[in-house]
Amino acid sequence: MGLFGRSAQPWREEVQLDRHEKVLASAESPAGWVVATTHALWLPHRTGMTRVGWESIDNASWDRDASALAVRQADALGGRARRFAVRMDDESDLLLIIKERVRSTLVTTRHVRLDADRGATIVARRPPGQDALTWSVSLDGATDLDDPQQRQVIERALDALRAELGQ
Numbered sequence: 761m762g763l764f765g766r767s768a769q770p771w772r773e774e775v776q777l778d779r780h781e782k783v784l785a786s787a788e789s790p791a792g793w794v795v796a797t798t799h800a801l802w803l804p805h806r807t808g809m810t811r812v813g814w815e816s817i818d819n820a821s822w823d824r825d826a827s828a829l830a831v832r833q834a835d836a837l838g839g840r841a842r843r844f845a846v847r848m849d850d851e852s853d854l855l856l857i858i859k860e861r862v863r864s865t866l867v868t869t870r871h872v873r874l875d876a877d878r879g880a881t882i883v884a885r886r887p888p889g890q891d892a893l894t895w896s897v898s899l900d901g902a903t904d905l906d907d908p909q910q911r912q913v914i915e916r917a918l919d920a921l922r923a924e925l926g927q
Contacts, residue, residue, distance in 0.1 A: 771795050774809040775802050780889065785857050789848045794829065796857045799888045803831065803844050812844070815865040815885035815894045820858045829855065834883065834896035841898070867893060868925065872917040878903045880914050882921055893927055 771786060771793035778799055786795045792804025801817065802809045818834035818841060826845065833842040848854075865885040873879045881898045897914060905911050 771802070771809070776811075778889075784861075785854050787848060787850070787854050789829075789846050791846055794846055794848065794854060796854060796861065798861075801831065801858060801861075803846055805844075810844075813887055813894075814861040815887040816896065817858070817862045818883075818896065818898055820855060820862065822855055831858075834898060861888075864888075868921070870917060870921050872914055874900075874903060874910050874913055877901065878910075880917075882914070882918050884921065884925060884927075893925065895922075 769783075769786070774793075775783075775795050775797075777783070777797060781797050781799045784796045784798060786793055788794075789804060792809070793802070794804065795802040795809075800811045800813045802811055804810075812831065812833055816833050817831060819830075819832045821830050822828075823830045823845065826847065827849070828845045828847045831844040831846075833844070865887060867884040867886055869884075870882045871879055872882065877900075879900045880903055881900075883896045883898065884893045885896070886893055895918065897918070899905070903910060905914075
């Protein structure tokens with residue numbers, strides 16, 4: 761028990777909070793702590809805690825079969841999405857906080873059709889405490905960014921959306 765009856769925060773040494781950043785929730789997992797703050801989600805990783813900004817999370821869900829919190833980090837144009845899976849006993853409150861924080865960063869989305877079966881979704885988000893937007897692109901199915909025509913369609917749509925938002 762810490763000062764004034766507060767319990768110890770064993771993750772405190774690994775989670776480097778920004779100025780004005782506050783912890784909203786934390787949960788222990790066999791791999792380490794999962795910590796949700798006003799600015800980011802901290803996840804246990806092989807090399808220590810990994811910070812994933814709310815604006816970069818594409819999706820979070822609970823995998824009942826694996827008893828794991830599943831988090832997909834959005835990909836930048838030309839990059840690949842990063843996936844995290846953290847085995848946990850209970851995710852209910854934590855998952856609600858994650859979904860609320862991710863939604864709070866959303867500014868706009870635009871789906872771009874590339875052909876009958878494929879497309880891409882462009883997402884503009886505002887990181888907590890910042891004015892500038894971040895941009896990510898989620899690809900449908902077998903969309904190929906090595907195909908210059910598909911990449912050009914996505915880049916034109918991204919430029920148009922940036923102009924529309926004054927970016």
